[in-house]
Amino acid sequence: AQRVTQPEKLLSVFKGAPVELKCNYSYSGSPELFWYVQYSRQRLQLLLRHISRESIKGFTADLNKGETSFHLKKPFAQEEDSAMYYCALSGSGSARQLTFGSGTQLTVLP
């Protein structure tokens, strides 16, 4: 079975500080990994996916298959980054549906 773990429920950083949201996964095959974000009073939306290797809003995430991790990073946090962040995994075959982690609430302090 596939599993996604986000060990931090809450994370606070000061504006301008680096931020890293941790995500570890368990899956025997080749996964596709995503980060979704939910800003206050907005819909859940895709932030980035590993296959596109894009940097969105200054965030990047690298898939580390050796450590089975997909941590989300930003070198200089902004107050508008405050949101709930979910890591998600899609497998293959009968496991193509997304499995979400429990989420990390990021607060960027002024």
Added chain:
Amino acid sequence: DGGITQSPKYLFRKEGQNVTLSCEQNLNHDAMYWYRQDPGQGLRLIYYSQIVNDFQKGDIAEGYSVSREKKESFPLTVTSAQKNPTAFYLCASSPRLDGETQYFGPGTRLLVL
């Protein structure tokens, strides 16, 4: 925004009552999904559908039922068998069930009276 709509925004259920949550999409997506969002537990998959007239149970299907009679519609019924229905319910869709990006609706909050 737009593309996926959910109604109502808030729904109240009495004990022993079945209630139906609506989800409609105009994105021409084949796949649709229902999730339950509880504090501290993230999103858990209830049911999903790859195509019209087909649907599969997710991780927490007990006490729920769905139908997919039209491509654009995927209603969720919370039955009286669901003993802890109070939650935020999210509907999503994607072009296919194939690791594609999912697009989410605004959600329905269900409360038990």
